[in-house]
Amino acid sequence: MQVPAQQDYRSRAIAVEARGVSVEYDLSREKSTLIALEDFNLEVREGEFLAIVGPSGCGKSTFLNVVAGLVEPAAGEIKVYGKPVTGPEPDRAVVFQDYALMPWRTVEKNVRFGLEMQGRVDSTTKDKVAHYIKMVGLSGFENSYPRELSGGMRQRVGLARALVTEPRLLLMDEPFAAVDAMTREIMQEELTKIVATTGQPIIFITHGVDEAVTLADRIAVVTNRPGRIKEIIEVDLPRPRSRASRQLPEFQALRERVWQLLSSEHPERSEAEMAVSAAAGHHATDAGSGGGI
Ligand SMILES: Nc1ncnc2c1ncn2[C@@H]1O[C@H](COP(=O)(O)OP(=O)(O)OP(=O)(O)O)[C@@H](O)[C@H]1O
Numbered sequence: 001m002q003v004p005a006q007q008d009y010r011s012r013a014i015a016v017e018a019r020g021v022s023v024e025y026d027l028s029r030e031k032s033t034l035i036a037l038e039d040f041n042l043e044v045r046e047g048e049f050l051a052i053v054g055p056s057g058c059g060k061s062t063f064l065n066v067v068a069g070l071v072e073p074a075a076g077e078i079k080v081y082g083k084p085v086t087g088p089e090p091d092r093a094v095v096f097q098d099y100a101l102m103p104w105r106t107v108e109k110n111v112r113f114g115l116e117m118q119g120r121v122d123s124t125t126k127d128k129v130a131h132y133i134k135m136v137g138l139s140g141f142e143n144s145y146p147r148e149l150s151g152g153m154r155q156r157v158g159l160a161r162a163l164v165t166e167p168r169l170l171l172m173d174e175p176f177a178a179v180d181a182m183t184r185e186i187m188q189e190e191l192t193k194i195v196a197t198t199g200q201p202i203i204f205i206t207h208g209v210d211e212a213v214t215l216a217d218r219i220a221v222v223t224n225r226p227g228r229i230k231e232i233i234e235v236d237l238p239r240p241r242s243r244a245s246r247q248l249p250e251f252q253a254l255r256e257r258v259w260q261l262l263s264s265e266h267p268e269r270s271e272a273e274m275a276v277s278a279a280a281g282h283h284a285t286d287a288g289s290g291g292g293i
Pocket residue numbers: 025026027034036054055056057058059060061062063225
């Protein structure tokens with residue numbers, strides 16, 4: 001299978017542009033300010049799958065929230081499709097790690113909520129909801145409640161709820177961190193296929209190095225807080241990428257490169273320690289625990 005939407009992203013227009021973005025949080029109890037991001041610069045092109053990795057607390061979610069229009073930067077500029085971000089807009093959809101579903105609503109009504117929130121319910125809604133429920137593989141579960149679903153199925157609902165709004169940009173914050181290893185593998189494969197159809201660019205935060213190399217066109221490695229771009233790595237591996245691709249020397253070289261960059265952001269952990277922890281399963285469990293970094 002080819003993945004046309006992702007292949008030629010380099011020649012495409014810029015979808016997201018962050019220039020000199022800094023974010024400060026007011027810590028009123030401590031009477032101080034926490035600088036989460038500082039001079040953060042990044043471009044994402046149409047059709048691109050960009051993964052962001054970095055140490056815990058380095059500001060990855062903060063950056064996603066800035067793009068979503070949920071957090072206002074203290075300095076710098078952020079544009080989505082050339083328009084400065086001033087708040088949330090229907091052209092961006094966010095998928096969270098914890099699914100953020102409404103337990104009292106069925107699958108169908110949770111997905112429909114994506115359109116309700118934007119005041120876009122009309123005669124096409126029923127068909128659209130059915131289309132995206134089918135796309136994420138949940139046909140037959142329209143009337144189920146979240147409590148009746150597995151973690152992977154709940155995340156599919158979260159994805160369908162984002163996709164149903166047909167956003168121009170998809171923001172995903174560790175979406176597969178809470179699901180088991182096998183489900184995570186399946187979800188990664190399915191996400192690749194889905195975005196090949198829907199085509200919008202994705203900013204995808206993950207703690208999984210293998211996940212980043214498997215999914216992304218480019219990986220942005222972020223420094224310790226205050227987060228800045230440390231390096232951007234092009235993942236020039238053929239698609240589709242599968243579990244077997246992880247055996248390729250090129251895959252392994254990219255994985256090692258990302259780990260090296262990350263380990264240098266963990267001065268208290270020597271590279272040897274990182275290597276041991278990786279050999280002990282971080283690379284492999286990347287798929288399972290959502291951990292690894
Ligand atoms: N609303 C807030 N108020 C105060 N501090 C915050 C707020 N949100 C985030 N922070 C702080 O900003 C820093 C960056 O947080 P953020 O959640 O963006 O990091 P992250 O890289 O996504 O972390 P993780 O990988 O652990 O999810 C952290 O130190 C966090 O405690």
